[in-house]
Amino acid sequence: MKIKKNGYICLRNAVAYRQTGFTLVELMVALVIGLIIILGAGQLFLMGFQTFRQIELLSNKQAALTFATETLIRDIRRATDVDFDNGALTVAFTNNSDMSGCSGTVVRVYRLSQAAISANEGWSLNMGQECESAPSNAVFEPLVTAFNEDGFFAEEIDDGVWEISFQLMAGRNDETDSFTFNAVNRNQAIE
Structure with missing residues (x-):
């Protein structure tokens, strides 16, 4: 039987807390995606800088x-x-x-x-x-x-x-x- 009581969901004498925010797995996936994007942007910047130096030379x-x-x-x-x-x-x-x-x-x-x-x-x-x-x-x-x-x-x-x-x-x-x-x-x- 489900009974709502002060923000808790009660299931047969067990109390489960309502989840808010990100889980650790979601946060780690977001960090990995962000890291890949930053590395890609850094690589593009480095290639552009090397090309500029070669053209300048x-x-x-x-x-x-x-x-x-x-x-x-x-x-x-x-x-x-x-x-x-x-x-x-x-x-x-x-x-x-x-x-x-x-x-x-x-x-x-x-x-x-x-x-x-x-x-x-x-x-x-x-x-x-x-x-x-x-x-x-x-x-x-x-x-x-x-x-x-x-x-x-x-x-x-x-x-x-x-x-x-x-x-x-x-x-x-x-x-x-x-x-x-x-x-x-x-x-x-x-x-």
Whole structure:
């Protein structure tokens, strides 16, 4: 016989309490489902972050390569004298508002830094310039980073045609990226 008495259900002299709230099993199932959702969201965040870092690394390499290439091509094209010796590319050209206070020839030297800037940045391509003479070590400034230790080389392959080679830092799969391009000295090309 069921008799309700003060919120209790009585069954043949046994008292059963009315259940309110979650049971332990329901709570554990909810926690497991929540944990799976949080782990999935964390995995998506981590994948997005890794993709962002890879794209950022590739963008930095592309920017370094583009800037270095454009700078060297511009100077080699208008140069009166170009020489590569001991890892340094020396370019001399008539001053065209490139260097204030110099009425004659500007001499620029491009070379890699003597040590890596950092493990993430690699070696930098440095440039120094002086009026009428090669610059001293004190006047070299970094242009761009992301190069390997021996990642800069130039060679004159024909009269006035220079082959410039860059080797950029290793990427995610530890393979270095090598790029070679040609720059033509206009003064020698029209002779």
